[in-house]
Amino acid sequence: MSTQSAVTISLVKEAEGGPFVFWHDLAAGYAKAAELGYDAVEVFAPNAEAIPVDELKALTAEHNLKVAAVGTGGGWVIHKWHLCQPDAASRDNAKGFIRSIIDAGAQLGAPAIIGSMQGRFEGEVGREQALDYLRSALNELGEHAKAAGVPLIYEPLNRYESNLLNRAEDVMAFLETLDTDNVKILADLFHMNIEEASIADALRTYGRHIGHVHFVDSNRRPAGCGHMDYGPIAAALKEIGYDRYASAEAFPWPDSDAAAKATIVAFNQYLA
């Protein structure tokens, strides 16, 4: 099996203006994704209760599209919770929020993604303390996801969004300190373009640990609308035998339909 295609649908009002292709209408997003030949959708909901599992199961059956992954960023965008906050109550809120999204996604066979919910170190929380908080949370949530039958996806971010782990070498060293074997890496090409000397080499460093890819261009516009060099990226993904999703997490530029179309054209050119 080769790489599968996916496209994002955001249901989060507070995230408007963010890098998601389709917005607020699951049925319309599924219909358009199916028409363009996508394999799956990635759903970003404000919380677990807002993930309509039954409706998604029906849409999945109707359009023969799977749910590639579910996002957890609503906990940060709406509540400003994250896993490295100084007080235990806030960290527990963050973990509970993510745990409930893992459970909802698992009913659809979809893993949850931890991106902005990882947080950052600042103030009274130093770097090592924050990494300890993150390690503990990933161990706990990774094992929770394992029991639910899905991996847990951890997304390294660029330096402007988190100061914890920005580069593949550092991420891999950290990953080796986890007790759980159920945490996979999300390789987001936009973040990697900012941080890595070579995106292709970084993908090889991650190797079999990659569980999801955010397929997007250098400027967060859809693939093909920036200056990303996809040839070496595609070659690296093929070399490591990547067979999960390349998901369009891009601005709806110039509009949602055109962004979805541009991405699937680039996907078919490089990754299909």
Ligand SMILES: [Mn+2]
């Ligand atoms: Mn991403």
